[in-house]
Amino acid sequence: MSETRFSSREIVRIDFRSNVQHVPPHMPPSVQKATTKFLGTRASVVDLVGDEQWQTLRQAGHDLRLHTITHLDYYLEMLEENVTKAGGHVHWARDAEEARRIVLEIARGGSRNVKRAVKAKSMATEEIGLNHFLIDAGIQTLETDLGEFIIQLAGVGPSHIIVPAVHLTKEGIAALFREKLGVDAPTDPIQLAAIARAKLREEFLAADMGISGANFLVAETGTLVIVSNEGNGRMCTTLPPLHVAVVGIDKVVPDMESLNVLLKLLPRSATGQKMSAYTSFITGPRRTDAENGPQEFHLILLDNGRTRILQDEIARETLLCIRCGVCLNVCPVYNNVGGHAYGWAYSGPIGAILVPQLLGTEVAGDLPFASSLCGACAEYCPVKIPIPEILLRLRHRVVEGDPVGGPSASPLLRVAAEVGGRTLGQPWLYELGTQLLKVIQIPLRKDGWLPNLPPPLNRWTMSRPMPAFGADFRDWWRDRTPEGRQHNVARKIGLGALVVGLITLAAWLLARKKSR
Amino acid sequence: MTTTPNPAREEILGKVRMALLRRIDAPVPPVPSSTRVPSRIPGAAGVEIELLLNEIRKLGGHTRRIAQRDEIAGAVAELVRAEEINKATTWETAELAELGMADILRGLGVELVSPHAGPRRLAECDLGVTSVDAALPETGTLLLRSTPERPRLVSLLPRVHLALVRPSALRADLGQAFADVRNDGYFVFVTGPSRTADIELTVTIGVHGPKALHVWSTELS
16 A cells, blocks of 8 residues: 555655654744644634533543444445435445545546546545546546645645645745746735635636545435535535545444534634534535536545454544544644654554554554654544554554554564563562663763763664663662661662672673683 | 445445444444533524624624615625625525515626526626525524525635525524434535635635625514
């Protein structure tokens, strides 16, 4: 599934397990500015709801999504039945390749012969790499969400779930417009948006096919729900005679009432809005010729690894996600490396748990390590996904393997983890180790710091010095009582003798080896 | 329902059941009651209208309260002047017909385009006039249905969208709004004019949808 990877140009993918010292050199300040602003507007609308009510809503959102995904087969069948009743066509795609093939078959099927497609913003189509595929097949495929339009021009993937071009400045975007569109573009966001509007108007009117994703699929009514702000989503699903939606099977909700909760949580968490400008509810194609809307509607239900995620009782909560992106905004790692460092369509904490499960830990096994486990993501998540717990679960899978996936870490790491675990499990061995380190560090020590460690530990010291091993908490604690002090003295004599003994032994062995 | 066997469908549903350890016809409990939130208790109609219009103004929309039938012609004349309206299209609902919207516009010298005209002609319109089928004061949201009298493009393609809200359209919250339209083929919630913050998070109003939204409440005595 490497086709879901972005083109490598301009992108510095970080290997979060082996390479912690290379923060992207051009990490733009616009990212942190944007995430800070998002969090500010979110806080003000959440405050209006009131903390108690907000927590009730989050719990309701969690329970609702969990109920749905733990009865997913039932709701998917209900959805299929109702979309079909409404005159829509339902397709099932096991993986990205199958989903792309189905879209192309629809575009070329019957008398259709689609030449131009317009796209609404959709993470599922980013995930399956649909644009490149359709363009290679000779169908002009154009992103119409402003942010997606910009990154399509730039030839890169999204760096944020909600604001895909957040890594670019207005100067960069103006330069891109001048280069790719051949227009005189000023560095003013409002005028840049106007240029995109004018360019895309004609495309909406001329397109033969509209492609979208969905925020929710309502099983009870067979309804596709699209939350958007610009109006391009409405254009793509109203103007072309054919509408094709590609949606992950995890997006189902039982009924309209479910949206009472989810439509309160999503816009507030994502953009700090009480409601997004447009929330469209689409059930099948248009019902009469006198109405606007497409004559034909196709829904492609995408698995692409989601059924595998369901297998693990803890990690399956990943599928509760409603793609609001708030976990990116609060994540200290995302804020320092940006979305492209994750190397896949989904970034930030949700990307760190979703991608290794979608693609397998052997492909993206470093992503669960892209976290300090600070827990901010779980605190902000509107559907209470226990992201830190799932990160640990996946780290475990990477190193030791579990029923869902075999270990993918190098044997060396596994041995190191094993040795570390045993040492920490034996107090005497641990104490001996700490005393030994105090001696071994002497030649490396400088003003209370260890500025340069030998390889492979130099990976740490290349980016920051290591504090020297010094005071010992357990010593200090025991020193507070007379018995403890006695114990400390005895222990120090014992350990000192042991350390001296070990060093003497080592020196003797070394001398013997040399004299041979 | 599809009658031809679909191996992808069977495989996906089979994998789901296997992962969940669910038998094919295992019973499904009702949606847990913890997922239902109590409905909002609305205030008096006048208060609700003011709340609705206030929320819309906060989003960059323009609002107006109309209490007398004879105020309408003047209000439309002002709008036509201020927004430089030359061409307009309107929904064909009974509510708009009763207000005489088409005649008022024609009387002001505005060219009227049929709402059933092609998209290119509708895109040339400066103004699209609609009624609304429900309004949610708490969020400043308008619900627009899609029927032959209510073409979707009228509120989407013209440069300016004028929506008329009568007090009977007020609903307390989303749940109440769904009750009327849950079986519709299409409806859309409109909350303020179209917007984006995709470039450096600078809010820009009027991207692909209308550049301006005017909402008038018609509380005709």
